[in-house]
Amino acid sequence: MRIDQYLTDFHQGTRRQVFRLLRQGRVTVNQTAIDSPLTSVTEQDDVRVDGRPVTGRQPSYLVFNKPVGVQLNLDATVPHSLGGLLNALDREQALKVFSDLPKEATGLVIVSDDDQFLQDVASQDWLSTLRVRLTGVVSELPALDNDLTFEQVDLMPNKIHQVTTVLARTRDLAVGVPTLANLQGADRPVSRVAFGPLRLPVDLSVSSYRGLYPDEIDNLAGPLVDEDELLKND
Known part of the structure; x- marks a missing residue:
């Protein structure tokens, strides 16, 4: 059996994750590092990821x-x-x-x-999307016009409920969170609703x-x- 299929069958990750494990030198077969997904293995081989037998590694x-x-x-x-x-x-x-x-x-x-x-996630340098709700209908926020903490700021006014949702993208949470929390009219805590490609599940x-x-x-x-x-x- 091919090593990539073997690792997938033992729930070591998705196909792309398994390929990443191989390319990062994290897979050994009988104490030898393996980097090719085409390598053949059997149940008698000692296959390990990060030094642990695949039967004992179930990442979360x-x-x-x-x-x-x-x-x-x-x-x-x-x-x-x-x-x-x-x-x-x-x-x-x-x-x-x-x-x-x-x-x-x-x-x-x-x-x-x-x-x-x-570490792989950190290397992508993803932006966080922060959300805060303001009381009242707001069409502009001069306080953020020249604030380099945020790469993008979007305002979504709701005239029916007389509130405005602010979405701001930043990498600097230590500054971004208190800046949004201190905006005039902020009536709820700042929430991170997305990180890079991952959105906070609505359910x-x-x-x-x-x-x-x-x-x-x-x-x-x-x-x-x-x-x-x-x-x-x-």
Whole structure:
């Protein structure tokens, strides 16, 4: 059996993730690093990813809808922490939080036990999309006109309900979140509703989380330079 199919069958990731594992030198067969998806293996071979047998490696990729006031700590014993939202099974994983969404903000947070995945996501330098609601109908925000913290700001006034939704894209959450929270008329906490290609699931209630879907994982990690080779081998 081809190594890429073998790893897929053992739930080591999507086809693109498996290809990435091989290209990053994270797969060994009988203590030898393997980088070609065409390599043949059998059940008698010692196949490992990151030094762990494939039968003992089931990586986790999660997206949270973090409540306001909750800090990004995965220790369930810490009050008002992300770890307190985990179920008993997920608490046993060596999970890590990606990004630095301040506790004053709510919304999308990514968590995984795959260190290389988190590094791949970080290397993409994705923008965060922040949302805040203002009371009243607003057509312009002079306070943000010359603010280089944001790469794009969109205003969506609602005359019926007399409110305006502000969507702002930034990489600087430490500055972006308080800047939006302090806008005149802000009546709710700032929320991160998207991170790069990943949008906060509309059906994911506050304080809940779910696993990332395969296409979400692939999109967040970004393409590989030689990804076309994988497509040719399909």
